[in-house]
Amino acid sequence: MRIVAIAAVADNGVIGSGEDMLWHIPADFRRFKQVTTGNTLIFGRKTHEQIGRTLPDRRIIVVTRDEDWADDSVEVAHSITEALDLAAQTPEKVCYVGGGSQIYEAAWPFLTELDITHVHQDPEGAATFPLISQREWTEISREVHEGYDFAQYRPTPEDS
Numbered sequence: 001m002r003i004v005a006i007a008a009v010a011d012n013g014v015i016g017s018g019e020d021m022l023w024h025i026p027a028d029f030r031r032f033k034q035v036t037t038g039n040t041l042i043f044g045r046k047t048h049e050q051i052g053r054t055l056p057d058r059r060i061i062v063v064t065r066d067e068d069w070a071d072d073s074v075e076v077a078h079s080i081t082e083a084l085d086l087a088a089q090t091p092e093k094v095c096y097v098g099g100g101s102q103i104y105e106a107a108w109p110f111l112t113e114l115d116i117t118h119v120h121q122d123p124e125g126a127a128t129f130p131l132i133s134q135r136e137w138t139e140i141s142r143e144v145h146e147g148y149d150f151a152q153y154r155p156t157p158e159d160s
Contacts, residue, residue, distance in 0.1 A: 001087065002094045003110050006032065008117040008148075009129040016050075016100060017125035025148055028117045035115065040087045040095040042080070044103040045069060061086050063103055080106035101127045114153035121147075 008028055009015055016022065037057045045064035048071070054060065060074040061083045070076060077083035080103065087095040096115075097107040108130055114137060116129075137153040 004113040005097045006115040012122040013128040014125035016127035022123045042083045047100045118149045
């Protein structure tokens with residue numbers, strides 16, 4: 001199973017500021033829907049609640065430490081490893097990790113790919129994406145647009 005972090009990340013590493021969307025890029029929303037439809041998505045509880053709705057045609061697993069939290073529209077896990085174990089039990093070939101910050105950090109050792117929208121802004125915000133180090137990750141493609149780029153990364157081979 002491929003495990004892919006998918007995120008829109010500002011030039012300063014910020015991905016969020018609580019309740020507010022920091023940018024509105026329709027092409028990013030369309031691309032997110034296109035690549036995640038038919039696959040599994042893992043979100044943290046806060047990210048799931050911020051989205052505010054169920055995303056159709058995707059299996060959603062929400063990670064929360066709250067043992068009493070429940071939502072009938074999603075599956076619940078209490079750690080990233082539990083969420084990945086659930087994801088591995090289905091025929092979907094790709095599991096997307098969709099945030100937030102703590103979920104990206106927890107999933108980092110398990111990721112096989114990064115699918116990043118680099119947003120050319122520097123907003124303020126407490127939620128950040130882990131640093132994409134060239135020692136760890138090699139960019140394999142980039143699609144340049146005005147104000148943002150779509151980029152994919154794979155782990156850098158150990159002998160590089």
